[in-house]
Amino acid sequence: SQTIHQWPATLVQPVGSPLSLECTVEGTSNPNLYWYRQAAGRGLQLLFYSVGIGQISSEVPQNLSASRPQDRQFILSSKKLLLSDSGFYLCAWKYEGYYNEQFFGPGTRLTVL
Amino acid sequence: AQSVTQLGSHVSVSEGALVLLRCNYSSSVPPYLFWYVQYPNQGLQLLLKYTSAATLVKGINGFEAEFKKSETSFHLTKPSAHMSDAAEYFCAVRNAGNMLTFGGGTRLMVKP
Numbered sequence: 001s002q003t004i005h006q007w008p009a010t011l012v013q014p015v016g017s018p019l020s021l022e023c024t025v026e027g028t029s030n031p032n033l034y035w036y037r038q039a040a041g042r043g044l045q046l047l048f049y050s051v052g053i054g055q056i057s058s059e060v061p062q063n064l065s066a067s068r069p070q071d072r073q074f075i076l077s078s079k080k081l082l083l084s085d086s087g088f089y090l091c092a093w094k095y096e097g098y099y100n101e102q103f104f105g106p107g108t109r110l111t112v113l
Numbered sequence: 114a115q116s117v118t119q120l121g122s123h124v125s126v127s128e129g130a131l132v133l134l135r136c137n138y139s140s141s142v143p144p145y146l147f148w149y150v151q152y153p154n155q156g157l158q159l160l161l162k163y164t165s166a167a168t169l170v171k172g173i174n175g176f177e178a179e180f181k182k183s184e185t186s187f188h189l190t191k192p193s194a195h196m197s198d199a200a201e202y203f204c205a206v207r208n209a210g211n212m213l214t215f216g217g218g219t220r221l222m223v224k225p
Contacts, residue, residue: 034212043217044157044203090156101147102213104156 002027006091006105013112019064019078021108023091026072031093033074034102035066038088050074051096086112115140115208119216127224132191134219136178136204139185145207146187148178151218152200160202163187174198199223 003026013019025031035047046059048066056066063082067075074091088109092102120135138144145164149157161172168180178189187204201220205213 032211044215046212049212088154092157101159101162104149104158106156107154109154 002093002103004091004093004103004105006089006108008108009106010109011111013081013110015083015112016080019076019081019085019110021076021089021091021110023074023076023105024072025093028093028095029071030096031072032096033068034092034094035074035076036090036092038090039084040087044090048076081112083112086110115142115144115206115214117204117206117214117216119202119204119219121219122217123220123222125222125224126194128196129193132176132189132194132198132221134189134202134204134221136187136189136216137185138187138204138206140206140208142209144180144187146178146180147205147207147213148172148176148187148189149203149205150174150200151203157203160189194221194223196223196225 005024007022033050036044037047038044048058050056050068053068064078088107090107091105094100094102116139118137126132147162148160150160151157160176161170163170163180171177176191178187180187201218203218204216208214
């Protein structure tokens with residue numbers, strides 16, 4: 001069976017500090033990977049997606065970046081956090097192919113103070 | 114382009130009452146539609162999906178949804194609400210880029 005992990009579960013960071021959120025998937029290979037953000041009172045915003053190692057597509061220009069150093073690892077980073085980066089960050093994966101749904105991780109709650 | 118509209122950001126029902134969460138979509142390609150549920154501080158869990166087979170789709174926890182092409186709708190229903198159904202529900206459509214476009218979500222509250 002497949003499992004998706006995210007860590008940390010919660011994070012409180014000062015403005016201007018760096019960020020690294022990690023997402024790993026177990027039990028599958030070559031998944032498509034996604035980073036979403038939920039800001040308070042808002043829906044899901046797709047930030048990045050990846051169809052393979054080193055292949056990152058950005059949906060929204062911002063001070064965040066993503067990397068995929070290994071097939072089942074997806075990292076969300078920032079060099080300097082802004083207050084507006086606070087939110088709930090969700091990682092998701094799906095099989096290749098057109099029909100398949102996305103499976104979501106448990107999320108990381110980020111508060112920037 | 115694809116888009117999803119969920120009418121009603123908050124819906125309140127009494128325990129045992131019918132649950133109806135509305136979702137309308139627009140899609141330039143044959144739509145594949147999904148309903149997800151999110152409990153507080155958790156990720157999204159798939160409730161059900163429509164991928165061009167039967168138009169009435171049954172999901173987990175007693176939920177079902179009916180795809181109506183003429184109305185471009187995919188409303189989610191449950192005959193009898195339970196307290197544990199209180200959560201946020203998201204409708205999504207697969208877009209031409211093979212990604213999901215989500216609606217804004219509907220928070221369901223269940224009163225005892």
